[in-house]
Amino acid sequence: MRRLNLKHIVLCLVLAVWSCNSGSDEEPTEQELVVKALTKTWGIAPGRSVVFQGLDASVFWADFELSFTDRRSFTVSGVPSGYDDVWPASGTFTFPDPKDPNLIERNDGVFIKIEITSETRVELVFELNDTGGSAFGTSGNYRFMLASGS
Structure with a gap:
């Protein structure tokens, strides 16, 4: 009986x-x-x-914040007036190329190249082709250098 109990205990542990x-x-x-x-x-x-078409545009984006979630979505705040097509208030993203983890596509069709330089620094580069004829002239190349507190 004792031998049976020992085998049972060993089996349970395994x-x-x-x-x-x-x-x-x-x-x-x-x-x-x-x-x-x-x-x-x-x-x-x-x-x-923030660089737009090679020019420093950081002063216009001083209050910009971008939050990503683990569910592949994002929200933004502090977008300058008239630049909602550059960064919509919220959206989702996917990885369009399974071989390139540094390329995402926003749900509005904008492809963004990501370079994570450290735990607290990331660079996002993309081209916006505004077909809506925005009066603000938002079409062009963008580079966002972002930092986080953690």
Whole structure:
């Protein structure tokens, strides 16, 4: 009887260890790592942080904040008046090329190249083709250098 109890205990321990380890060896994908790195609130980095068509536009974007979530969505605040087509108030994004984790596509069709330079710095580069004929002339190349507090 004692021998049976010992075998039962050993079997239970083996099953417990095996069940705790099953599935946990899976490594996150490169896209999942990018999403994890982006998931926070970003603000304008000090210096020449917003460049439009090669010119420093940082002063106009001083209050800009961009928040990414782990559900591949984003919200923004502090967008200058008339520039909602550059950064809509909210949206989602996908990875259009499975081989390029540094390229995302916003739900409005804008492709953004991402360069994560550190845990607290990211660079977003994109071209906006405003077909709506905006009076503000928002079409062109943008580069946002963003920083986070964490």
